Amino acid sequence: MSAPVGTRGEEFEVVVERGKIAEFAAAMQSADPAYRGAEAVVPPTFLASSAFWRPDSARVAVGFDRRRLLHGEQEYVFHGPPPRAGARLRAVERVEDRYAKPGKRGGEMRFCVVVTEFRDAEGTLVAEARGTFIERAAAGGAA
Amino acid sequence: MSAPSTAVEVGTEAPAREFGPLTRQMFVRYSGASGDLNPMHYDDEMARSAGYPSVFSQGMHVAALLAGYATDWLGAERVRRFGVRFRDQVYPGDVLSCSGVVTDTAPRPDGVLVTVALAAKVDERTALTATADFLLPG
Numbered sequence: 001m002s003a004p005v006g007t008r009g010e011e012f013e014v015v016v017e018r019g020k021i022a023e024f025a026a027a028m029q030s031a032d033p034a035y036r037g038a039e040a041v042v043p044p045t046f047l048a049s050s051a052f053w054r055p056d057s058a059r060v061a062v063g064f065d066r067r068r069l070l071h072g073e074q075e076y077v078f079h080g081p082p083p084r085a086g087a088r089l090r091a092v093e094r095v096e097d098r099y100a101k102p103g104k105r106g107g108e109m110r111f112c113v114v115v116t117e118f119r120d121a122e123g124t125l126v127a128e129a130r131g132t133f134i135e136r137a138a139a140g141g142a143a
Numbered sequence: 144m145s146a147p148s149t150a151v152e153v154g155t156e157a158p159a160r161e162f163g164p165l166t167r168q169m170f171v172r173y174s175g176a177s178g179d180l181n182p183m184h185y186d187d188e189m190a191r192s193a194g195y196p197s198v199f200s201q202g203m204h205v206a207a208l209l210a211g212y213a214t215d216w217l218g219a220e221r222v223r224r225f226g227v228r229f230r231d232q233v234y235p236g237d238v239l240s241c242s243g244v245v246t247d248t249a250p251r252p253d254g255v256l257v258t259v260a261l262a263a264k265v266d267e268r269t270a271l272t273a274t275a276d277f278l279l280p281g
Contacts, residue, residue, distance in 0.1 A: 020176075027169070027176035027204070029162060030211035034219035044210035044225035044275070048203050051178045071202055075226030082222060130226075 002063020002098075002112075009058045009093040014050045014118065016042060018085035024049060040085045044076055047118065047129050050091055060093045062112045064135035072111070073132040079125055089118045089126065096130070103137025110135040151257055151279060157216040157243035162208050164236045165200060173204035195232070202229040205239065205271045209263045212241040217257065217277040224276040230269050237265045246274075254281045 025035035097113040247258040
């Protein structure tokens with residue numbers, strides 16, 4: 001099953017925690033004080049960890065064969081300074097785009113772009129995560 | 144936070160930085176921090192059975208290192224966009240060399256939007272490329 005463009009998943013809560021930010025900063029080998037303390041700001045790729053908060057039921061179905069699945073690109077957009085420790089965000093996934101290209105050795109490469117929107121308590125869009133997933137062409141395609 | 148003390152214009156380069164040699168412990172630390180528990184990044188037997196020489200880093204781990212490199216340069220609170228393209232695997236023992244250069248500056252009412260191109264290489268092999276936008280004071 002693969003969700004069509006425009007599909008939206010169910011909303012889920014993401015609480016931005018200072019300890020999680022510090023743990024993430026340690027994993028990125030950063031000593032920046034901006035990533036520590038009560039006023040810590042999230043690192044650019046931190047929202048990857050929002051997966052901890054996402055129930056399986058909130059995921060949109062990319063629908064690709066896992067054995068041929070690649071994570072091609074990932075982007076984070078912040079509509080202002082990145083969220084800080086203590087922020088309680090509401091997140092929702094949506095399928096933004098699907099397209100296909102001919103594979104280098106025949107067959108078809110399929111692409112799916114999934115955006116996760118993060119909104120604050122007032123409903124303002126504060127951040128977006130945009131992942132591009134690729135399903136490589138099946139082996140022995142129309143070579 | 145830390146403001147860049149020198150002028151930022153097209154062609155301005157970030158100070159070069161290396162990460163590594165990378166270790167399995169670093170991959171595991173990123174697994175815990177991110178919640179990506181894919182065993183290909185810490186279970187050598189499984190990685191070899193899938194045809195890889197050993198475990199390899201999460202692409203998002205390398206992305207996080209490159210992101211920190213960029214925010215050390217232009218400021219953690221000033222980032223407005225960070226986008227990466229995954230190009231090649233990174234293995235234990237690899238040393239990542241990071242570079243960055245300003246590719247565009249655009250004045251806005253609230254400052255100057257600076258666009259940068261970033262890369263993480265292992266020797267001559269490009270593991271990851273990225274572009275990012277930072278809003279700097281005008």
